[in-house]
Amino acid sequence: MTLPPTRWELAGEDNRGYGRHFADVVARGVDVDGEARLADALVPRGARVLDVGSGMGRVAAALQARGHDVVATEPDAALREQSRATYPDLEVLPHEALALDPHEVGAFDLVVLVGNVMIYLGEGTERQVLGRVRELLAPSGRVLVGFHLTAVMSGSRTYPAEEFVQNATSAGLRVVHRFGSYELHEPDEAYAVWVLERARRD
Structure with missing residues (x-):
């Protein structure tokens, strides 16, 4: 199957600083586990978790x-x-x-798509x-998704909340929760954090 190029691929060198930035942040001991803490709370001990678009590995390694x-x-x-260099x-x-x-x-208890994977x-x-x-x-x-609703980085798209919900519903998923951050702030128009699950069948 031939897959279309992702927006990340098309952005090319414009996104090269992402991994280096987070590696530096991790090396300085800054807390980068916000997404992982919420993901951890969504599943029992020893759960099977898939991190899609794991980037430089900080969320997957924390989990x-x-x-x-x-x-x-x-x-x-x-x-x-x-x-590999940061989390061997x-x-x-x-x-x-x-x-x-x-x-x-196989199947997973939780699929994680954070760090703007969707855009x-x-x-x-x-x-x-x-x-x-x-x-x-x-x-x-369940699924944990998080992304900026407006294009804020090179190559990313604006993805309105309404469009995302329509796409999720069409894909057989339903929204369980929506928050404005991984610390469960109220929803806002800048960043959205979603918890999804399979839609219930009548």
Whole structure:
């Protein structure tokens, strides 16, 4: 299957500072575990977690350190290299979301798409990606998604909340919660954090 280029790929060198920035932040001891703390609260001990677009590995590594069975996947080779340097015990697959085969990787208690993954997907693939995520969920599994609603970085798109909900619904998912941050602030128009699950069938 030929996949369309992601917005992240098309941005090219404009995004090269991302991994280095977070590696420096981690080295200075700054707290970067906000997403992981919320993800950890959504699942029982030893849960199976998929981190899609794991970047330089900070969320996946934090969840692994908390005892979860984590599968991380990051298609950007430079970010995978950064991840190996910063978190050498974290294995990272080179797959895009749409290249993940549920029969090969299995089902997950939680799928994580944070750090603006959704606004860097290939053009027109958002609903398809959400559909694949649904296929990867265990029956009671959930999805944690977080992204800026307005394009704020090179190559990213504006993704209104209403459009995201429509895409999620069309993909067979439903919104359980929406927050304005990973610390569960009230929803706002800048950043959205969503908890999704499989839509209930009548």
